[in-house]
Every structure is written in C-alpha cells, then in structure tokens.
Amino acid sequence: MQNTRENDKKFMRHALDQARLALEEGEFPVGCAIVQGDTILQSGRRRNSEGAESNEIDHAEMVTLRALLAEQSGLDYQGITVYSTMEPCLMCYTTLLLSGVRRFVWAYEDVMGGGTNLPLQHLPPLYRDMQVELVSDVLRQESLSLFAQFFQNYTYWQDSLIAEYTLTQYQQLIEGTDRNPQT
Structure with a gap:
C-alpha cells in the first residue's frame, strides 16, 4: 500500500496551501492537487459547505x-x-477511479467517511481489476493541525465522530503521544 515517492511531500504542501485557503474562507480545510509526473495540472479546495449554494458535492x-x-x-x-489533505470519501474516490486515476496520496485519515478501504476485489470486474496505489499519512501533522483549528472554531461539527477523533489526535500530537506519526 505505502509507496511514498520523492515528490509526494512537495505536492502535498501544495494541497495544504489550498486547505489553508479553504480554512481562511470558513470552509472544511481540504485541499487537492492533481499531478501528472512533475506537473501540477490543477488544484482546488472545498467549496460551498454553507450558505445559499451549500451542497455536499463540492469536495x-x-x-x-x-x-x-x-x-x-x-x-x-x-x-x-x-x-488530498484528507482521505477521499467514497464519492470522490470512486469518481476519480472511474476517471482513470490509480494513485492516491493523502495526509489525514477520514475516520468518518473515508472511501479508500472500499474492497475493490469484492466488486464487479470494472472495479475489481483496478490496480490502485494508496499512500497515507504524508504530512499528516500539518493537515491534522488545520482540521483541529477548524473543529475548535466551528460548532456545526462539534459532536461529530471526526471532530472528536481529530481533537484527540491533535492533543496527542501536542503531548508527544501521537501514535500515527507523519511520513
């Protein structure tokens, strides 16, 4: 599963820059970069979490x-x-798979809705035969810090599994007892 490459941290930093912008905009701090070889083809961040155009598609x-x-x-x-600064959810993961993406790198695990544990081998041939590479925990601490800031300041998510998990993980990081160190 883990096959970290030389440039993974460089490109994750770019995704983290997008996540910081999302956080500054009051959005869930998820940033993304789509890379081919050594070229960033596109980057973006979470949009429309709240407000008149609120939706659950603009991950x-x-x-x-x-x-x-x-x-x-x-x-x-x-x-x-x-x-991605957070493990892709099921919607994003399968959309990207169907688009042809086979390598995913993320910083912080999504304990509430991460989709990368989908058992492809138990699905129809379209999915089952895909050779997918998954790399987790790249610059995890930086992403964790952004999510902790978000959950400390936004009450909407206050009692959610992911907020409680994140704030516990962040406290362990501060205390030096984080059991999931960044790579």
Missing part, C-alpha cells in the same frame, strides 16, 4: 477534477496522482 477533489476537465479534454490519466 476539494470534485472541484479540482471538474476544473481540470473544463480545461483539458481527452486527458490521459496515465501517471496521474491525486493529493
């Missing part, structure tokens, strides 16, 4: 993929990696 990965597809038709997905 960072979906926003970034839509922007990329609007710019480039007939994209060859060979060698594409998606970097």
Whole structure:
C-alpha cells in the first residue's frame, strides 16, 4: 500500500496551501492537487459547505477534477496522482477511479467517511481489476493541525465522530503521544 515517492511531500504542501485557503474562507480545510509526473495540472479546495449554494458535492477533489476537465479534454490519466489533505470519501474516490486515476496520496485519515478501504476485489470486474496505489499519512501533522483549528472554531461539527477523533489526535500530537506519526 505505502509507496511514498520523492515528490509526494512537495505536492502535498501544495494541497495544504489550498486547505489553508479553504480554512481562511470558513470552509472544511481540504485541499487537492492533481499531478501528472512533475506537473501540477490543477488544484482546488472545498467549496460551498454553507450558505445559499451549500451542497455536499463540492469536495476539494470534485472541484479540482471538474476544473481540470473544463480545461483539458481527452486527458490521459496515465501517471496521474491525486493529493488530498484528507482521505477521499467514497464519492470522490470512486469518481476519480472511474476517471482513470490509480494513485492516491493523502495526509489525514477520514475516520468518518473515508472511501479508500472500499474492497475493490469484492466488486464487479470494472472495479475489481483496478490496480490502485494508496499512500497515507504524508504530512499528516500539518493537515491534522488545520482540521483541529477548524473543529475548535466551528460548532456545526462539534459532536461529530471526526471532530472528536481529530481533537484527540491533535492533543496527542501536542503531548508527544501521537501514535500515527507523519511520513
């Protein structure tokens, strides 16, 4: 599962920059970068969590993929990696799989809705035969810090599993007892 590459941290930093912008905008701090080889093709962040245009589709990965597809038709997905500051949810993961992405790198695990544990081998051939590479915990502490800031300041998520988990993980990080160190 883990096959960290030399540039993974570099590209994750770019996704983290997007997550910081999302946090500054009052959004869930998820950033994404879609990379091919050594080139960032597109980046984006979570949008429309609240307000008049509120929806559950504008996750960072979906926003970034839509922007990329609007710019480039007939994209060859060979060698594409998606970097996300949080493990992709089921919607984002399967959409990216169907688009041709086979390598996913994320910083922070989504204990409430992460989709990468989907057992592809138990699904129909379209999914079962996909060779997918998953890399977790790249710059995890930086992402964890952003999520902790978010959950400390927004009451909407206050009692959710992910808020409680994140704040516990952040406290352990501060105390030096974090059991999931960043790579």
